[in-house]
C-alpha cells in the first residue's frame with residue numbers, strides 16, 4: 558500500500574511537470590513495473606574495491622537468472638557511502654525516501670550499517686546486508702525485513718583461537734582498527750583463544766581508516782608474543798601486511814587474522830603475505846565444481862579474480878532473485894517474501910548455507926594459508942557455525 562501511494566505521489570509530481578493529466582496511468586504503470594534496487598556501498602576510500610566486488614557479484618547472480626527479479630525489470634540506484642558512519646542515515650534515506658527503492662543492498666562498514674539499520678527498521682524497506690558484520694543487525698536490532706548474507710564480526714574469529722593454541726602459540730597480541738568490526742572480531746578471538754588456554758598479552762588499536770602502523774609494530778617487536786592476530790581489510794590490510802614484513806616481524810612472529818586480512822589484497826601485498834594463516838567462510842581455492850564455475854564466470858565477466866566480497870554480493874543477488882521469484886515479483890507480499898528468504902538454502906561458491914533464525918548465515922569456516930599468492934584451504938576450522946543471535950526478537 559505504501560509503495561502504491563508513493564508511486565502515485567511521485568507520478569503526480571511528474572505529471573505536474575509535464576502538465577498533462579493523460580500521462581498519469583502510463584507513468585504509474587511504468588514505474589511500478591520495475592523493481593527499484595538500491596546499492597549503498599563504498600566506492601571510494603579504503604573499502605572501495607570491496608564495494609565494487611559486491612556490486613559485481615549482485616549483478617552477476619541476477620544476470621544468471623535472466624537479469625530480472627520475479628519477471629520484472631530492474632532499475633538501479635547507487636550511493637557511495639564512503640564508509641562514513643556520520644552520513645549513514647542520510648545516505649540510506651536518499652535511497653529509501655528520494656529514490657523509493659524496493660530493496661536496499663548495503664553495506665561494507667559496520668558503523669555505516671547502523672545508519673541503514675535505523676532507516677530499515679523505521680521504513681520497513683527490505684534490507685540485504687552483503688558484508689558489514691555488526692552484531693546488532695542480527696542480534697538486538699534484528700528485524701523481519703533485514704537479512705544478512707555475509708557473517709557476524711565474531712564468526713570468523715570464533716574459529717581462530719583454538720587453531721593458534723593448537724599450533725603452540727600461547728601468548729598473543731591482538732591488533733585492529735578501533736570500531737565495531739575490529740572490536741567485535743576481537744570478542745570472537747578472545748572467547749576462542751582464552752577458552753583454548755591462550756593468553757592475550759596486549760590489545761592494540763588505531764582509529765579507522767588510519768594506516769600509520771609503525772609505532773604499534775615497534776611495540777609488538779618489544780612485547781615478543783608467540784603470535785599476532787588481527788582484523789584489517791581492504792587497502793589498509795595490504796599496507797598492514799607489507800609494513801609487518803618491513804618491520805622485520807615476518808618469519809619471527811607468525812601473523813594470523815580473520816580472513817579479510819588476505820582477501821582481494823594478495824597481488825598488492827606480494828611476498829609479504831606468504832604464510833599468513835586466517836579463518837574465513839570462503840577461500841579462492843575451494844575445490845568444488847560450484848566454486849570453479851563461479852570463479853571462471855566472474856573472471857570472464859569482470860576481468861578480475863573474485864574474493865569473499867564478490868561471493869557475498871553474489872549470494873545477495875541469489876537470495877533476492879529467489880525471494881522475488883517466490884512472490885512472482887510482488888515484493889509487497891512481505892510475508893511470503895520473508896518466508897521464502899528465511900527458508901532458503903543458498904548454493905554458494907563458499908558451500909551451501911542456510912539462514913539462522915536471526916537472519917544470518919549458518920556456514921562452515923575454513924582454515925586458510927597464503928601459499929604462492931593464493932588463499933589455500935588447509936582445513937575446516939568450524940562446521941556449520943551459527944551466530945548466537947542473542948537478544949534477537951523478530952516482531
Ligand code: PHB
Pocket residue numbers: 665666667668688689690691710738789790791817
Ligand atoms: C565491517 O565494518 O563490518 C567490515 C568491513 C570490512 C570487512 C569485514 C567487516 O572486510
